[in-house]
Amino acid sequence: MMQFPTRRAVLGAASAVTLLALTACGNVAAGSTSSANYPSGPVSLTVGQAPGGSTDLIARAISEGSAKTLGAPVPVVNKPGANGSLATKEVAGKPADGQNLLLINASLITITPLAVAKDEAVNIDDFDVIAGLSQDDYVLVASQGSGFKSIKDLTGAGRNITFGTTGVGTGSQLAQKVLFKQANVQGTDVPFDSGKPALTAVLGNQVEVTTIQLGEAMPQIQAGKIAPLLVFSEQRNSFLPDVPTAKESGFDVPVAQYRAVAAPKGTPKEVKDKLLAAFQETFKSDAYKEFNKKNMLTPKEISGEEVVTQWKDYAAKYKSLVEKYSISLSGTK
Amino acid sequence: MDFLNPVLNGFVVVLEPMNLLYCLIGVVIGMLIGVLPGLGPAATIAILLPLTYNVEPVTAIIMLAGIFYGAQYGGTITSVLLRLPGEASSVVTVFDGYQMAKQGKAGTALGLASIGSFIGGTASIVGLTFLAPIVASFALDFGPAEYSALALLGILLVATISNGAKTKALIAAAFGLLLATVGRDIFTGESRFTFGSLELADGIDFVPIAMGIFGLGEILYNLEERHRAAKAPSTVTNVWPSRKDLSQASGAIGRGSVLGFFLGILPGGGATIASMASYAMEKKRAKQPERFGKGAPEGVAGPETANNAAATSSFIPLLTLGIPANATMALMFGALLIQGVTPGPQLVEQDPGLFWGVVNSMYIGNILLLIMSLPLVGVFVKILRVRAAILAPVTALITLLGAYTINNSMFDVTLVVVFGIVGYLMKKFGFEPGPLVLAFVLGSLLESSLRRSLLVFGGDPTGFFSRPISATLLAVFVLVAVLPGLRSLLAKRRAATADPATTKIKETV
Numbered sequence: 090m091m092q093f094p095t096r097r098a099v100l101g102a103a104s105a106v107t108l109l110a111l112t113a114c115g116n117v118a119a120g121s122t123s124s125a126n127y128p129s130g131p132v133s134l135t136v137g138q139a140p141g142g143s144t145d146l147i148a149r150a151i152s153e154g155s156a157k158t159l160g161a162p163v164p165v166v167n168k169p170g171a172n173g174s175l176a177t178k179e180v181a182g183k184p185a186d187g188q189n190l191l192l193i194n195a196s197l198i199t200i201t202p203l204a205v206a207k208d209e210a211v212n213i214d215d216f217d218v219i220a221g222l223s224q225d226d227y228v229l230v231a232s233q234g235s236g237f238k239s240i241k242d243l244t245g246a247g248r249n250i251t252f253g254t255t256g257v258g259t260g261s262q263l264a265q266k267v268l269f270k271q272a273n274v275q276g277t278d279v280p281f282d283s284g285k286p287a288l289t290a291v292l293g294n295q296v297e298v299t300t301i302q303l304g305e306a307m308p309q310i311q312a313g314k315i316a317p318l319l320v321f322s323e324q325r326n327s328f329l330p331d332v333p334t335a336k337e338s339g340f341d342v343p344v345a346q347y348r349a350v351a352a353p354k355g356t357p358k359e360v361k362d363k364l365l366a367a368f369q370e371t372f373k374s375d376a377y378k379e380f381n382k383k384n385m386l387t388p389k390e391i392s393g394e395e396v397v398t399q400w401k402d403y404a405a406k407y408k409s410l411v412e413k414y415s416i417s418l419s420g421t422k
Numbered sequence: 423m424d425f426l427n428p429v430l431n432g433f434v435v436v437l438e439p440m441n442l443l444y445c446l447i448g449v450v451i452g453m454l455i456g457v458l459p460g461l462g463p464a465a466t467i468a469i470l471l472p473l474t475y476n477v478e479p480v481t482a483i484i485m486l487a488g489i490f491y492g493a494q495y496g497g498t499i500t501s502v503l504l505r506l507p508g509e510a511s512s513v514v515t516v517f518d519g520y521q522m523a524k525q526g527k528a529g530t531a532l533g534l535a536s537i538g539s540f541i542g543g544t545a546s547i548v549g550l551t552f553l554a555p556i557v558a559s560f561a562l563d564f565g566p567a568e569y570s571a572l573a574l575l576g577i578l579l580v581a582t583i584s585n586g587a588k589t590k591a592l593i594a595a596a597f598g599l600l601l602a603t604v605g606r607d608i609f610t611g612e613s614r615f616t617f618g619s620l621e622l623a624d625g626i627d628f629v630p631i632a633m634g635i636f637g638l639g640e641i642l643y644n645l646e647e648r649h650r651a652a653k654a655p656s657t658v659t660n661v662w663p664s665r666k667d668l669s670q671a672s673g674a675i676g677r678g679s680v681l682g683f684f685l686g687i688l689p690g691g692g693a694t695i696a697s698m699a700s701y702a703m704e705k706k707r708a709k710q711p712e713r714f715g716k717g718a719p720e721g722v723a724g725p726e727t728a729n730n731a732a733a734t735s736s737f738i739p740l741l742t743l744g745i746p747a748n749a750t751m752a753l754m755f756g757a758l759l760i761q762g763v764t765p766g767p768q769l770v771e772q773d774p775g776l777f778w779g780v781v782n783s784m785y786i787g788n789i790l791l792l793i794m795s796l797p798l799v800g801v802f803v804k805i806l807r808v809r810a811a812i813l814a815p816v817t818a819l820i821t822l823l824g825a826y827t828i829n830n831s832m833f834d835v836t837l838v839v840v841f842g843i844v845g846y847l848m849k850k851f852g853f854e855p856g857p858l859v860l861a862f863v864l865g866s867l868l869e870s871s872l873r874r875s876l877l878v879f880g881g882d883p884t885g886f887f888s889r890p891i892s893a894t895l896l897a898v899f900v901l902v903a904v905l906p907g908l909r910s911l912l913a914k915r916r917a918a919t920a921d922p923a924t925t926k927i928k929e930t931v
Binding site for chain 2: 094139140141142166167168169170171175204205206208209242250251256257258277278279280281282285286289292293294295296364418419
């Protein structure tokens with residue numbers, strides 16, 4: 090019977106060793122200044138979301154692809170909390186040696202600051218963005234009970250419409266609030282914890298419409314259980330070519346989720362170049378392309394500088410939209 | 423026969439070697455901790471939660487479920503042989519089980535208990551198999567309103583049914599509700615009780631609370647108790663009960679299966695209550711109730727059947743509604759969430775492999791337990807000789823390491839320590855930790871569902887009564903809340919009307 094405590098102890102000890110190894114590498118690397126022998130150990134990729142979600146899956150796809158080129162393992166470290174602010178603040182405080190990377194969501198920079206207290210907001214200038222990854226589109230879908238087949242049905246309904254969002258300070262909430270204001274339609278904002286429960290609520294006719302990410306909505310769209318009304322991207326989505334964009338329908342509210350990999354500010358240029366090369370190698374691989382396709386992600390493999398400019402532009406745009414229509418993302422007004 | 427297809431596919435999932443292995447590991451660990459007094463299934467699952475993190479969801483839940491129902495078997499062994507109930511749910515087994523052992527019928531008692539457990543467990547799985555698709559067919563009708571009603575009913579039942587002092591249960595539940603309010607308000611983004619800490623922005627995670635209260639708290643509490651040295655077990659022979667014993671016990675096994683099944687489904691119910699209710703029922707029904715306490719086979723067979731039936735059936739509300747019926751199920755809920763699976767009415771549809779894999783693993787697990795429990799009795803009794811001085815530090819270390827690995831967060835480790843102390847103090851002062859944890863889980867569900875439904879209803883609370891499912895649930899809620907008061911009122915009135923009658927009789931006499 091003594092086997093059991095020992096078995097558990099072994100497992101425990103094994104995880105302890107792994108942890109020690111991880112932290113130790115971070116510290117050792119902090120001391121070395123030569124970037125020529127980068128990477129000097131595992132390169133951790135921190136994700137501010139729980140395992141299993143789309144952000145986490147992207148991180149794992151990137152980690153798998155780039156580990157080969159970098160010649161070092163790239164473990165994905167999930168550190169969920171406060172929409173990802175927790176992970177972001179932690180990585181920002183790590184040494185700028187390229188051993189600690191962050192997979193960052195655009196909404197954290199562009200939308201979340203509109204909903205939370207100032208000191209909780211995250212600043213992109215604390216990071217060197219290495220590369221943009223992909224674009225994850227939001228689609229507005231309607232329940233069968235609502236009877237909406239196109240955006241015209243919604244705007245012409247002439248009544249109060251309940252819309253589910255994926256939470257406060259998310260793209261789903263911003264996109265719908267602005268859309269309803271621009272269309273001059275009365276709506277009630279019903280926040281859910283994430284995309285899945287919001288989708289379930291539309292399927293069960295608990296709310297009439299919701300805006301969720303395409304990958305989540307697609308199976309139900311194909312099954313004819315929900316009707317796609319529009320996508321919030323600037324161009325039509327290649328996976329849903331018949332559905333108009335918000336812009337085509339006359340609404341000025343371009344919202345999508347973008348993701349990028351970033352390192353703490355001040356990371357040496359050679360390190361950044363090595364990382365970029367590793368990511369670009371990943372982008373070219375068939376496995377990664379297939380991954381994007383399967384998850385309905387549109388590649389947006391732009392440079393770090395472009396990411397920063399674009400995200401700042403979106404942040405400014407959303408801020409002005411919210412002020413123009415006097416929308417508050419927190420509260421029910 | 424369409425609905426049988428996913429059920430059969432579930433067997434394919436279970437029969438994968440990896441899943442079979444974890445099922446075996448689960449039931450063996452379950453039996454082990456069932457034998458050890460103090461360390462219960464809730465504590466064990468809390469401690470082992472992080473280890474399941476890197477395993478497939480089905481595999482993880484199969485193992486954890488095995489621990490739970492395996493413990494029901496293990497607890498019996500020490501009750502019968504040593505008069506030392508390994509589990510709360512085997513306490514009543516001591517009365518007649520130990521007496522039987524003293525009469526040299528230890529083998530019969532254990533055999534009856536194993537057969538009863540097997541039948542009770544299997545009956546519950548069959549019930550689960552047929553009930554789940556029915557509940558799932560209503561899946562999409564479960565909206566915020568229905569969840570509010572369900573959570574409300576759950577909290578009421580937890581507070582009223584749980585064993586132990588009512589007031590203390592209510593206090594613990596209130597504390598749980600308070601903890602559930604910590605974190606960013608998901609409707610307004612406002613921070614509540616976070617004290618500016620980003621770590622608390624998403625609220626307190628369920629897992630560190632459970633690991634602290636059930637894991638560390640139990641370990642600390644058990645350190646206080648001296649381990650009684652276990653005597654060598656009396657030799658166990660004649661495991662197969664005689665035809666006479668079997669016929670005597672068969673009624674008890676049948677009744678225990680049904681009773682356990684229903685008490686397990688009830689929020690706040692579970693294995694312990696089921697075993698006690700079954701013992702009481704058997705004693706009441708018996709023609710010679712004086713045999714109880716002196717080695718009546720029904721006194722072993724009934725409760726042992728009922729506790730296993732209840733352990734299995736308590737998976738029904740969790741897997742079909744996403745409502746944990748007792749503390750162990752709350753942990754199972756946490757385990758599913760860690761795996762990215764949200765239990766609820768959609769689970770059967772969306773993840774049939776997981777659902778039926780877990781359900782069907784219980785058939786296999788019960789068969790494994792039936793085969794193993796009797797030959798291994800001697801081995802399990804030796805476990806009692808492991809000194810707490812070795813076991814406690816090892817388990818505590820694993821708990822803390824595990825807490826770190828879930829979110830790679832030292833903050834979680836601190837939480838586990840804090841809640842470990844809370845759990846220890848609660849036990850010491852006679853507070854059951856169950857209501858706290860359940861109220862914590864149901865509290866956040868209640869709050870968000872209630873606010874969500876009021877948004878959908880445009881602020882009109884009568885909306886709850888316009889939907890059939892939520893109206894029914896609320897009617898049940900009122901019934902449960904009012905019934906005890908009504909009953910005592912009736913009893914008083916009866917006493918009042920009885921009084922004049924007796925005086926009349928006296929007069930005529």
